[in-house]
Amino acid sequence: MEYFAPKSIAEALSLLERYGGEAKVIAGGTDVMVDIKYKEEPGCLINIKAIGGLAGIKENNGGVRIGPLTTIRDLETSALIRDKLPVLWEAAHQFASLQIRNTATIGGNICRASPSGETLTPLLVLEASGNIAFSDKETAEPFINFFSGPGKTTLGAKGLLTAIDVPYPAAESRGVYLKHAVRGAMDIAMVGVAVLITPDAAKKAVRDVRIGLGAVAPTPIRAAKAEASLRGKPLTPALLKQAAELAASEASPIDDQRSSAEYRRWIVEALTRRGLAQSWKAATGKEAV
Amino acid sequence: MAKAEFTVVGSSPARIGGVERVVGKGVYGIDVMLKDQLHGGILRSQYAHAKIVSIDISEAKALLGVHAVVTAADAPDVRYGRSYIDRYILARHKVRFMGDPVAAVAAETPALVKQALKKIKVVYEPLPVVIDPEDAMRPEAPTLHEDMPLPKNLPDGVKVKNVCGFTAVHVGDPEKAMAEADVIVEEAYETKMIHPQYLEPRMTAAQVEPNGRLTVWANAQAPFPVRQEVAKTLGMPLNKVRVISAELGGGFGGKGSGITSGAAVEPICALLAMKAKRAVMIVLDKAEETISTTIRAGAKMYIKTGVKKDGTIVARTGKVIYDAGAYSGFGTQAGGRCTNMLGGWYLMPNCHIDGYVVYTNKQVCGPVRGPGGPQAAFAVESHMDSIATKLGMDPAEFRMKNMPKPGDKIVGVPKLRDVSLGETIRIAKEKIGWGKVKLEKNQGIGIATGSWIESAGPGGGAVVKINEDGSATVHIGKIDMGTIPGFGIPLIVAEELGIPVSDVTVVNVDTDASPWDAGTVGSRGILVSGTAARLAAIDARGQIFKMAASLLEASPDDLEIKDKQIRVKGTPAKSVALATVATNAHNIIGEVIGRGYCDNLALMAEEKAHGSSQPFTTHACIVEVDTDTGNVKILKYVAVHDIGFPIHRAAVEGQIEGAAAMSIGQALCEQVVFDKNGRTMNPSFVDYLMPTINMMPRIETTLVPGYPGAGPYGAKGAGEIACVPPLACIANAIYNATGVRIRKLPLSPENVLRSLKEA
Amino acid sequence: MSFTINATINDKKVSASTEASTSLLEFLRDTLEMKGTKLCCNTGECGACTIIFNGKPINSCVTLAADADGATITTIEGLADGANLHAVQQAFIDTGAVQCGYCTPGYIMSVAALLDRTAKPTAEDIEEAVSGNICRCTGYAKIVDAIHLAADRLSGRA
Missing domain, CATH: 3.30.365.10 (Aldehyde oxidase/xanthine dehydrogenase, molybdopterin binding domain)
Known part of the structure; x- marks a missing residue:
């Protein structure tokens, strides 16, 4: 296995251009190390940790720019994230163990593109985008278009995620990230649900709502039909229940060793209902009636 | 005996060997370093049941840096086992589970070992696979061991196959007594396979000394049986084999019963060392270990009990189907214990239980912490609550009603010296707040008792x-x-x-x-x-x-x-x-x-002369069930134990708390999951879920004085008994919270929610 | 492909060569023959291999050895001050929190890091700090006692 530790994005991109599918990019390494030990060793390992300027959390044009090498623990201990992006903070807080959070990076979590990846559904409901660099171009890609399957993204073999831009949600909005797992943070989520809700000025009806579902489809998804069923309407318990059922129908989970598809749908329904009710109460100070 | 008589026994000083362990200088098995040591690795079957047509090791042997490749052909045609002598150290003719060792390699580096294992070409002829022990007993099931006879004590006219152990319990005339019962409750319970998951991987190092003797370093719980079995399977005189034990990073019976537990890592490693003429060390990878070493077997238990209106038990009948896995291992013994314990530890004047231990194409049953006990107690103690419910009696009172007295017999114990069971129930009720504590919505309280052999x-x-x-x-x-x-x-x-x-x-x-x-x-x-x-x-x-x-x-x-x-x-x-x-x-x-x-x-x-001094226990807990997700949270857990005189009090408490935690894990989340082809679906710790600190309640331990055992100063064994009650204790609390009786483990969120929806 | 790692481990400058695919755990145990840090799951799920890396507890099994170049590392071998045990080490022995002892080195590193962050940890702090450290022997009760005892001793409360 060849090994490179490029010092610049340009150097990394030229290595990716040269090695393509042979290469594996490693950041924190908490997933890649397991692959090296238990799957095939890649032909070449590109360790991007020596590239300067890829870690950090900064306010930027009505939002936050997060460097891909920022560790999950850095997100969790950032007052800015906790204050302005609590849905993302909650995902960081429920991310594996402290030891893993100290090493794993948000960029690694995103590029891993696991359907259960903890930070992904929050990024979808926050309508965040990634800055993606290739040797010949650079684009801003909303994460809703970024994931194409388990482990697959629009980065392909030659792209590098160089920044994560998260716009601030409306000041009146409130949200939650709910993770379902047997043992809590340590486990891979059986289901993850992120909800962000914005009431209208009278706090009567739903102005905007976003629902992200994790671990129930080949990629993290938005529950578009459930969202549409709520927009512009007062949030009644009946509507809330109906939206949760819609979300469950939008999921396309599989049976695996962690749970059955049927159970995952039940959980999507339960957590969406819970997430909507909690977020609505936080946003309006009232129960859904 | 009063504590005051003694200077140090009964206290809790720092453990000997503590300092080494906290500074990282304890030498565990995997820390052993021999001069010029090679690395060893094992090739395991990728089929759960298949004929071995051929094994070609030529390419592996030819690799530079590979010093030995061994197969069954390199070892004597000798099998090992405990009751059925049914297993080779390296599979010969057939493989019977995924993980069965087929060949082994010793090489200069771990990477080279991996590479060489991949170059061994095994041609298999797949055979039908049977995963469920009840299916395996049917006449149409595939035969796992062509030359193993059925147990000699099987009753006449019983048509079964793949059975490698049979235990029958007969007391009184259960048929007659059952006919006279006022209330009969009949149920079926099932537990799943769990892995002991001691943290230190299983290892062996071996070298042939200049004088021709073989030295084996093993992190085994039973070094002498290892010596005997290594000598036997390699055809060596016993006195030419020396086994040295390093510090053991946990065992829980999984490293217990000589090579029967270790998937024969010791003789395989010795065989490599003899062939390579170099020291060889094998360390099993955790995922490899999870699919290949011995486990706490799953059991299906049918139980039927007749009682009088006043709560007096008059008869019990039942059947146990105990999953041995691909070889008999410790299955015959553990299944027998499970069968006896299905008779309970209360007064039982009439009883008939048949217990079958059955081969399946899965990994092998070992003597894991309280072999047979937790399984039986899940059925018995859940069933006790079901009966109490049917009678409209308080579950604790129903148990007290059938309490044995000193001198009485219980199933499997001809004479009890004294009986602390009632005292443990009384204290557990008090500690948990039985009948007093105010329970919120979806909260429930449960109790379960247990006993263990002390003989x-x-x-x-x-x-x-x-x-x-x-x-x-x-x-x-x-x-x-x-x-x-x-x-x-x-x-x-x-x-x-x-x-x-x-x-x-x-x-x-x-x-x-x-x-x-x-x-x-x-x-x-x-x-x-x-x-x-x-x-x-x-x-x-x-x-x-x-x-x-x-x-x-x-x-x-x-x-x-x-x-x-x-x-x-x-x-x-x-x-x-x-x-x-x-x-x-x-x-x-x-x-x-x-x-x-x-x-x-x-x-x-x-x-x-005086009867046996059985240890007894009662556990009680309060749980909260999330009826949206099926999650169960244990809010309070008390463990009340009579273990006689505690020689090292903290150590005894630690054994109780650890054993209880292991069964709490089995109750809530642990199981080895198989697909229909016999492949383990969750071999790594990512998906094999053991209890972590955030999901565990503080286990509040109380030791009951006044019932001395047969050990020194009146001590009784304490390592296993706390594994017995938790499964039913939690199931009973869930029943109390939701009104739903769950008879199949684990009480995982999915199983609980499904049961709630189906109720 | 091999290259040289220069790191400060337990206050000593260390220089040794390693392969690209080597984990930090393998580097410690096999290259440097420092066997105190324990191998268990090798996938970052059990915490037995926990070390303190640039001030933070991490799983050395899922960290590249290459990342140790220039790093400051404390392992279980470096926690005691000569013959004087660290308060966490002493508390683990005194409370009976060391049964088989195999999870102990990783546990102690996680707890030492916790008590560096927080003098009087709450139940929540403890859960956060050691949910990634599995102990199969104790059922955790004695470990919780050890953590509180060490915290009390370090802050002069006991």
């Missing part, structure tokens, strides 16, 4: 040597995995010799030097080695007193020993240092060597 079995010895500074060196045959060598034994020897605990050294087991022992298994450490070490220390003390008597011009009977001084009782001024006497011994007998034994025959006679 005669293999004996064992101890040697206590007194060094010239008055310190003591102790040899026993049991290893230290957080058990008696570090905790109980030093206290016992210090107590009897009047020396500080820190002056006692307990030597790791070396089969060339230590007394024979069946292994650190069956909660027998304190009974066997504790008894032997106490008698050995008393023997050494007698020798010391004899020599001191002449120095002090007193009778040996008038001497006492305290703070390393031998004194004439009542005349403390007349004294001599223990060190002086021990040094003087050099010129008389050389060294004071005390010997002691745990005498099995004496124990049996004692049991016959």
Whole structure:
């Protein structure tokens, strides 16, 4: 296995251009190390940790720019994230163990593109985008278009995620990230649900709502039909229940060793209902009636 | 016995070997480093059931840096096993589960081992696979072992196959009694396979010494059975094999029963070392271990009980189907224990239970912590609550109604010496707030009891040597995995010799030097080695007193020993240092060597005369069920135990808390999941979920005094019994919270929610 | 492909060569023969291999050895001050939190890091700090006692 530790994005991109599918990019390494030990060793390992300027959390044009090498623990201990992006903070807080959070990076979590990846559904409901660099171009890609399957993204073999831009949600909005797992943070989520809700000025009806579902489809998804069923309407318990059922129908989970598809749908329904009710109460100070 | 009589036993000083462990200097099996050591690895079957057509090792052997490749052809045609001798160290003719060892390699580096294993070409002819033990018993099921007979004690007319053990319990006339019962409750329960998951991976290192002897380093709980089985399977004289035990990073029975538990890593490694003419070390990867070593088997249990309106149990019938896995392993013994325990530990005047132990294409049943007990207790103690519900009785009161008295018999125990069961129930009720605590919506309270064997079995010895500074060196045959060598034994020897605990050294087991022992298994450490070490220390003390008597011009009977001084009782001024006497011994007998034994025959006679002193326990808990997700959170958990006299109190509590945690894991989240082809779906810790600290309640332990056992100072074994009640305790609390009885483990969120939806 | 790692481990400068695919755990145990840090799951799920890396507890099994170049590392071998045990080490022995002892080195490193962050940890702090450290022997009760005892001793409360 060849090994490179490029010092610049340009150097990394030229290595990716040269090695393509042979290469594996490693950041924190908490997933890649397991692959090296238990799957095939890649032909070449590109360790991007020596590239300067890829870690950090900064306010930027009505939002936050997060460097891909920022560790999950850095997100969790950032007052800015906790204050302005609590849905993302909650995902960081429920991310594996402290030891893993100290090493794993948000960029690694995103590029891993696991359907259960903890930070992904929050990024979808926050309508965040990634800055993606290739040797010949650079684009801003909303994460809703970024994931194409388990482990697959629009980065392909030659792209590098160089920044994560998260716009601030409306000041009146409130949200939650709910993770379902047997043992809590340590486990891979059986289901993850992120909800962000914005009431209208009278706090009567739903102005905007976003629902992200994790671990129930080949990629993290938005529950578009459930969202549409709520927009512009007062949030009644009946509507809330109906939206949760819609979300469950939008999921396309599989049976695996962690749970059955049927159970995952039940959980999507339960957590969406819970997430909507909690977020609505936080946003309006009232129960859904 | 009152604690005040003693100097150190009954207290909780720092464990011997503690400092090494906290500074990272404890040498565990996997820390062993031999000179010029090669790395070994094992090729395992990728089929759950198949004929081996051919094995081609030529490409693997040709790799530079590969020093040995072995298959069954390199070992004698000898099988091993406990009741059925049905297993080769490397598969011959057939493989019977995914994980069955087929070949092994020794090479310069781990990477080279991996590469060589990939180059071994095995041609298989797949055979039909059977995963469920009930299916395996049917006539149309595939035959796993063509040349293994059915058990001789099977009743006439029973048509079964793949059965490798049968146990029948017959008491009274259950048919007649059942007909006279007012209420009959009939249920079926099922538990799943769990892995003991000790944290230290299983290892073996082996080398052939210049004199031709074979030395094996193993992190095994039973070094002497390992020696015997290595010699047997490799066709060597026993005295040419030496087994040395390193510190053990957990075992829980998984490293228990010689090579029967270890998937034969020891003889395979030895075979490699002999062929390579170099030292070889094998360390199993955790995922490899999860699919290949021995486990706590799953059981299906059918149970039917007849009771009178007043709550008196009149009869029980039942059937146990116990999953042995691909080989008999410890299945016959564990299944037999499960069958007996399905009869319960209450008064049971009429009973008939048949227990079948069945081969399936899965990994093999081992003697994992309380073999057979947790499974049986899940059925028995859930069933007790079901009966109480049907009778409209309080579950605790129903249990008290059927309480045995001293001198009574229970199933599997002809005579009880005394019975602490009722006392443990009383205290557990008080600690949990039974009938008093206010429960919120979706909260429930549960109780379950348990018992465990405390009886005669293999004996064992101890040697206590007194060094010239008055310190003591102790040899026993049991290893230290957080058990008696570090905790109980030093206290016992210090107590009897009047020396500080820190002056006692307990030597790791070396089969060339230590007394024979069946292994650190069956909660027998304190009974066997504790008894032997106490008698050995008393023997050494007698020798010391004899020599001191002449120095002090007193009778040996008038001497006492305290703070390393031998004194004439009542005349403390007349004294001599223990060190002086021990040094003087050099010129008389050389060294004071005390010997002691745990005498099995004496124990049996004692049991016959006065009955057995069974340990009993009651656990109680409060849970909260999330009816949206099925998640169960344990809010409070109390464990009340009679383990006789606690020699090292903190160690006893620790054993109870750890054993309870293991079964709480089995109750809530642990299981080895198989697909229909016999592949393990969750071999790594990512998906094999053991309890983490955030999901565990604080286990509140209470030790009940006043019921001495057969061990030293009245101790009873404490390593396994706390595994027995938790499964039913939690299931009963869930029933109390939701009104839904769940009869199949685990009580995972999915299983709970499904049960709630189906109810 | 091998290259040289220069790191400060337990206050000593260390220089040794390693392969690209080597984990930090393998580097410690096999290259440097420092066997105190324990191998268990090798996938970052059990915490037995926990070390303190640039001030933070991490799983050395899922960290590249290459990342140790220039790093400051404390392992279980470096926690005691000569013959004087660290308060966490002493508390683990005193409370009976060391049964088989195999999870102990990783546990102690996680707890030492916790008590560096927080003098009087709450139940929540403890859960956060050691949920990634599995103990199969104790059922955790004695470990919780050890953590509180060490915290009390370090801050002069006991």
